[in-house]
Amino acid sequence: MADQIAVLVDSGTDVPDSYLKKYSNIFIVPLRVIYPEGEYEDRLQISSEEIFARMPWEVPKTSLPDGGQITDAFQRIIDQGYRQLIIITISSGLSGTFNMLRLASLDYPQLHTALIDTKNIGIGAGCQAMYAADLIAQGLSFEEIVSRLEYSVGRSHVYFCVNTLEYLVKGGRIGKVTGIVGTALNLKPVISCNEDGVYYTVAKSRGREKSLHKAVDLVLGQIAGCTTRYNVGVAQAGAAEEASQVVALLRERLPKDQPVYESPISPALTVHTGPGLLGIFIQPLYES
Numbered sequence: 353m354a355d356q357i358a359v360l361v362d363s364g365t366d367v368p369d370s371y372l373k374k375y376s377n378i379f380i381v382p383l384r385v386i387y388p389e390g391e392y393e394d395r396l397q398i399s400s401e402e403i404f405a406r407m408p409w410e411v412p413k414t415s416l417p418d419g420g421q422i423t424d425a426f427q428r429i430i431d432q433g434y435r436q437l438i439i440i441t442i443s444s445g446l447s448g449t450f451n452m453l454r455l456a457s458l459d460y461p462q463l464h465t466a467l468i469d470t471k472n473i474g475i476g477a478g479c480q481a482m483y484a485a486d487l488i489a490q491g492l493s494f495e496e497i498v499s500r501l502e503y504s505v506g507r508s509h510v511y512f513c514v515n516t517l518e519y520l521v522k523g524g525r526i527g528k529v530t531g532i533v534g535t536a537l538n539l540k541p542v543i544s545c546n547e548d549g550v551y552y553t554v555a556k557s558r559g560r561e562k563s564l565h566k567a568v569d570l571v572l573g574q575i576a577g578c579t580t581r582y583n584v585g586v587a588q589a590g591a592a593e594e595a596s597q598v599v600a601l602l603r604e605r606l607p608k609d610q611p612v613y614e615s616p617i618s619p620a621l622t623v624h625t626g627p628g629l630l631g632i633f634i635q636p637l638y639e640s
Contacts, residue, residue, distance in 0.1 A: 357488045357497070358434035359481055360425060362417060362449045363394040364442040365470070366478035366587055368615040375485040377434070381417040381425050383449070383620040391415070394620040400589040403619055404627040414620045416448055422456050430462065436494045438484050438501070440468045442477045443549030466498045468505065471549035475587035475615050476510030479635040482583065482613070500638040508635040509574065510587075511554060511567040512543045515628040542567050564594060564630065568601055571634045575606070583635040585613030590627030598632065 359375075361367060363382040372378060382393040385403065387410070392398035394414075403412065429437060439457060444450040450469045457465045468484075470477035480501055487497045540563035542555045554570065557563040575582060584602065588595035595614065602612050617629055 356434055357436045357438065357494060358429045358432075359484050359488070360429065360437060360439045360453070361478070361481050362441050362447075362453070364447065364449070364473060364477065364618050364621050365440055365481055366475045366615050366618050366621075367481045368475075368478065368585070368613050370613075371482050371485060375489070377488065378481060378485055379425050379429055381421050381453075383417060383618070384415040385620055385623060386413040386415055393421075394618055398619050400617065400619045400622045400627075403622060404590055407626060412623055414623050416452050419456075422453065426456065426460050426463070430460065435462070436464045438466050438468060438494075438498065440470060440477065440481045440484060440501075442473045443471045443545055444469045445471065445545070445549030446473055446551070464494065466494070468498070468501050469549070470505055470508075471547065472505075472508060472510060472545050473549075474510060474512075474617050474621055474631055475585060475613075475633045476508060476545065476631065478587075478615065479508060479583050479585070479613075479633055480504060483635065483637065503638040504635055508633065509544055509570075510631045510633040511570050512625070512629060512631045513560070513563045513567050514541060514543060514625050515560070516626055518626065542570065560594075560628075564598060567630075567632050568598060568605075571602075571632050572605060574634045578634075578636050580639045581637045583613065583633070583637065584610065585615065585633055587615040587617045587631045587633070589617040589619075589622040589625075589629045591630045594628075595630055598630065602632075 358377045360379045385392045385398050439453050441450040470480050538559050539556045541553050544554045546552045555566050557566045586595050586599050599612050
């Protein structure tokens, strides 16, 4: 039955607030943001704005979810009557969260569990949780939902525009992003995740505005070749005005009945990117 399937995500899997309000079967375990004075639960106890305010002199560390919170999440899922669980996480190529939840799931044999490594991050991972919740609501079987998610994972992309690579370097998340973007040339990178779920440079544009338009063009180019329905949306941290402009641009160029989702980006993710982060995602959906 549909009401027996729960979805468990980490907080770096950015699920739009509209979905969290709509579906009660989405459970979240928070990543942690660590400062010398203590640890903060991602999204719950700290915001991106608070992190950005301290960045000029102090960059925090991030860590995996707390083991006790993971245990509590599994117990809440069981106590609420769920017997099937889909775990969806940010890329195992960027975080140990997938493996941590995989190991934790072994302690709960009463749950029929499937794990989805999105090979993506932020809204690029969150769109899979959105899709799972919608499919559960439609009453599809557990096996069919997992199959459709696996189809979508291999075809979904998010394109991030960042102002600098400084914080990716400091946080050790530089992945396969190559070349230092020269400030003199005002080159701005567009970054995505490759098939291994690791960051790489998709394009470089001169200036922020051209970088944003390049990301829009990448998404629209993929949409042009899409033979199925799709989800598309924009996420941001410290770039609210630009995000509104990009959403308006997408709505101008997409069919009028195509929704464009909007979401903030998890504070824990912005630790590794700095302010001015904007991502645009495209998620093709399976159709039989």
